[in-house]
Amino acid sequence: MESRFKEWVYIEGLMQSAYHESALKMNLSDSEFWILYVFNFHQEGCNQSVLYKEACLTKSTVNSAIRKMEQKDLLYLTPGEGRNTMVFLTEKGRKLMEDTVYKVIQIENTIYDTWTPEEQKLFMKLNCDFAEKLRDKINEL
Template sequence: MKYEQGKYLKEFNRFYRELDQIYHELAVRLGMSDSAFVILYAIMELGEGCLQKDIAAWCSLSRQTVNSSIQNLKAQGCLFLDSGKGREKEIFLTEEGKRLVKEKIFPVMEMEQSVFEEMSPRECREMLKLMGKYVGKLRKKAEEC
């Protein structure tokens, strides 16, 4: 059985896989797993005190993957958990975690920001507009399946 992709879908998928590969290679060069990298990145985006479920939703990872990675980061002395509402646990960086983020995550965030700054505001708006449109249409069709 063979499916013939349209040229736009084929090119979009190539870009998607290339982006994924770039972030994987960054994580490897930084000596981190993909999930540890994205979880520390998410904590910087969401703020300390966020919940595992928030990270899972933000990263599009399963709660089980997030929990496993958080336990590993906790064992490495990078994170600690504190009681939140009910059974929820809020996530915080230790001093080691803050050092790790400063040395490894912030430089990646700065690199990403510099790429946007190399593009014109119009190019940035157009790219985000089109990605938003694609994601919205894909989500709607996925919900209809």
């Protein structure tokens, strides 16, 4: 079957490869990188479920990464409401986030800022629209 998204799949692969390469250069696993990336948006800690949802990782991958990061003194856990577990960066974890993920976010921002406001809006609109429609159609399978 012909895929009209062959080029997009390739582009998506290039982006994922770039993020993977950045994690390797920073001595992080991919899951550690994405967990730290999500913490950029949740500076005061977050529910463990937020990490797997926003990092787009499986629960087991996040759980495994959290255990390893906890052993490295990068984060700590506290009980939340009900069965929820809250996750917080330690000072060491916060420093690691600043020394690694912040560099990648700066690169993203620099690229994004080269676009006009209209291009930025269109980029977000089209990607969001596609992601939402794809999710909805996949849920119908």
